[in-house]
Amino acid sequence: MSGHDHGDDGVNRRKVLECMTWAGTGVLWTITGGVPRSLGIIDSAQAATAAAPGMTFLQISDSHVGFDKPANPNALGTLEEAVNKINAMPVKPSFMIHTGDITHLSKAAEFDNADRIISQSKLDVHYVPGEHDFLDEEVKFYRERYGRGTKGQGWYSFDAGGVHFIGLVNVVDLKAGGLGNLGAEQLAWLEDDLRGKSKSTPVVLFAHIPLWTVYPEWGWGTEDGGRALEYVKGFGSVTVLNGHIHQVMQKVEGNVTFHTARSTAFPQPAPGAAPSPGPMKVEDAKLRSMLGVASINFKQNEQRLAIIDTPIQG
Amino acid sequence: MKTLNRRDFGADLGLALAAAILLPATTARADDNMDVHIDNFVFQPAELKIKVGTTVTWTNRDDIPHTVVSAGKFRSKTLDTDDKFSFTFTNAGDYKYFCSLHPHMTGMIKVE
Numbered sequence: 001m002s003g004h005d006h007g008d009d010g011v012n013r014r015k016v017l018e019c020m021t022w023a024g025t026g027v028l029w030t031i032t033g034g035v036p037r038s039l040g041i042i043d044s045a046q047a048a049t050a051a052a053p054g055m056t057f058l059q060i061s062d063s064h065v066g067f068d069k070p071a072n073p074n075a076l077g078t079l080e081e082a083v084n085k086i087n088a089m090p091v092k093p094s095f096m097i098h099t100g101d102i103t104h105l106s107k108a109a110e111f112d113n114a115d116r117i118i119s120q121s122k123l124d125v126h127y128v129p130g131e132h133d134f135l136d137e138e139v140k141f142y143r144e145r146y147g148r149g150t151k152g153q154g155w156y157s158f159d160a161g162g163v164h165f166i167g168l169v170n171v172v173d174l175k176a177g178g179l180g181n182l183g184a185e186q187l188a189w190l191e192d193d194l195r196g197k198s199k200s201t202p203v204v205l206f207a208h209i210p211l212w213t214v215y216p217e218w219g220w221g222t223e224d225g226g227r228a229l230e231y232v233k234g235f236g237s238v239t240v241l242n243g244h245i246h247q248v249m250q251k252v253e254g255n256v257t258f259h260t261a262r263s264t265a266f267p268q269p270a271p272g273a274a275p276s277p278g279p280m281k282v283e284d285a286k287l288r289s290m291l292g293v294a295s296i297n298f299k300q301n302e303q304r305l306a307i308i309d310t311p312i313q314g
Numbered sequence: 315m316k317t318l319n320r321r322d323f324g325a326d327l328g329l330a331l332a333a334a335i336l337l338p339a340t341t342a343r344a345d346d347n348m349d350v351h352i353d354n355f356v357f358q359p360a361e362l363k364i365k366v367g368t369t370v371t372w373t374n375r376d377d378i379p380h381t382v383v384s385a386g387k388f389r390s391k392t393l394d395t396d397d398k399f400s401f402t403f404t405n406a407g408d409y410k411y412f413c414s415l416h417p418h419m420t421g422m423i424k425v426e
């Protein structure tokens with residue numbers, strides 16, 4: 001990796017592509033003026049992050065604890081590997097967000113197991129639910145564990161390192177034929193939450209299902225996600241972090257960077273690349289290169305947050 | 315008065331066997347039980363025509379849980395792989411339903 005010297009500036013597109021081809025995963029993106037620019041592959045990127053001041057937080061997603069099908073017979077095991085990876089990171093992150101589907105079937109034991117493993121990171125974790133976390137009859141296990149101090153179905157906001165974080169819930173009250181759903185009550189709260197905030201405050205929106213339309217044929221989008229994005233339009237730096245689709249996707253639109261994280265449990269196919277979005281069985285040797293976490297670095301006076309996707313292995 | 319049921323009618327015409335073979339899957343049938351499978355995030359068949367009194371059983375054959383929900387009419391528990399849900403339709407009408415976890419999955423039961 002040291003043989004690949006990208007220098008500090010000016011990585012051209014061919015170089016970026018070459019880098020992606022070679023590394024496969026784990027490219028650090030910084031975005032300047034709407035053009036994604038790779039600073040290099042994981043190790044050098046982490047070194048760059050380590051050298052730079054600022055706040056780093058982690059995103060973990062779709063741990064599906066309890067999943068035991070052929071695509072990954074031991075989802076708890078790969079979650080633990082991801083947590084070990086986090087613990088080995090050169091810079092200890094300030095905290096972690098979990099973008100939902102903590103469990104596979106919302107069983108109490110699944111929540112307990114997830115918590116037992118994730119707590120080994122010794123980080124504060126801010127959760128939002130996935131549709132797999134609301135499957136128990138009384139829909140109480142998630143709320144009992146993670147709903148305290150939240151509004152409505154579990155949405156909330158907090159401030160850290162000069163960034164305003166907003167956790168949204170878009171997996172409740174879904175309509176036949178539709179996509180993810182925020183609902184009028186949550187949107188009203190969001191508008192109110194942002195009122196009076198300085199437009200120079202960097203905003204991070206996180207939710208389980210992508211707030212942008214990735215692939216409606218598979219339900220990968222949020223019906224009223226556009227409404228939420230209207231409320232953050234005037235802000236100089238907006239980062240939208242989602243899970244649900246078990247693969248990395250990124251899009252930049254004006255001041256908004258959209259990014260989805262890998263799962264720690266099993267990969268899903270690229271949009272339209274398979275008959276359904278169900279768990280994708282890959283060779284055992286390849287699985288861990290398709291699972292992982294994301295770390296996000298924020299530096300004062302930089303418009304974009306730098307996102308590094310780190311696979312569990314490879 | 316003797317009611318003419320389909321079997322008598324078919325037998326009279328000597329077409330019972332041919333009718334059974336040629337009957338499209340979506341045509342109303344008087345079977346007591348019908349099946350809908352969930353494969354690859356799709357209800358199959360997506361539309362089913364049945365007679366009043368028919369019981370429909372949904373089976374989830376995906377590696378991901380699904381539900382079967384018709385607003386105000388019926389609602390299954392979460393169906394894990396190979397779990398089943400049955401509902402007996404006692405009233406005629408069109409029953410649109412969907413998976414509340416993956417709402418792009420929709421289906422229809424037409425009860426005559």
